[in-house]
Amino acid sequence: AxxxxxxxxxxxxxxxxxxxxxxxxxxxxxxxxxxxxxxxxxxxxxxxxxxxxxxxxxxxxxxxAQLAYSRDNKRIDIAANIGTALEAPGAFANGAEGVGL
Structure with missing residues (x-):
C-alpha cells in the first residue's frame, strides 16, 4: 500500500x-x-x-524533475529499487531515471 x-x-x-x-x-x-x-x-x-x-x-x-548533481558538479543517475512493475510509475513520477536491481 x-x-x-x-x-x-x-x-x-x-x-x-x-x-x-x-x-x-x-x-x-x-x-x-x-x-x-x-x-x-x-x-x-x-x-x-x-x-x-x-x-x-x-x-x-x-x-x-531536476537532474541530480554532486557538490563537485558530477552528474548522478537516480534509479529506483522496486519490487514489482506496479511500483514503476510512482518511481518515475518521483524522479527515478531507471530501475536498479
Whole structure:
C-alpha cells in the first residue's frame, strides 16, 4: 500500500468500526489515527496538515524533475529499487531515471 501511496490503518476489527459507517472521519495512517466525527479543532488541524503536505508534495515534484548533481558538479543517475512493475510509475513520477536491481 505504501508504494502505491494508499493510506492504511490495520489492527482495527471491522465490527469495532462498522457502527460508524457513513460518519465523517479522518484517517491519519502515518500516525495510526482514525478520528470518527472529528470536532472543529481536529478537522482544522488536518486541513492545515493537508495544505502543508500538498505544498511539500508540489515542491518535491519540482525537485524530482531536476537532474541530480554532486557538490563537485558530477552528474548522478537516480534509479529506483522496486519490487514489482506496479511500483514503476510512482518511481518515475518521483524522479527515478531507471530501475536498479
Amino acid at each position: 505504501r508504494a502505491s501511496a494508499i493510506p492504511v490503518l490495520s489492527g482495527l476489527p471491522l465490527d469495532a468500526i462498522a457502527r460508524y459507517a457513513g460518519q465523517p472521519a479522518v484517517l491519519d495512517a502515518q500516525c495510526g489515527v482514525l478520528a470518527i466525527n472529528p470536532n472543529d479543532a481536529v478537522s482544522g488541524y488536518y486541513q492545515v496538515a493537508q495544505t502543508l503536505a500538498d505544498k511539500r508534495q508540489k515542491q518535491q515534484a519540482q525537485a524530482a
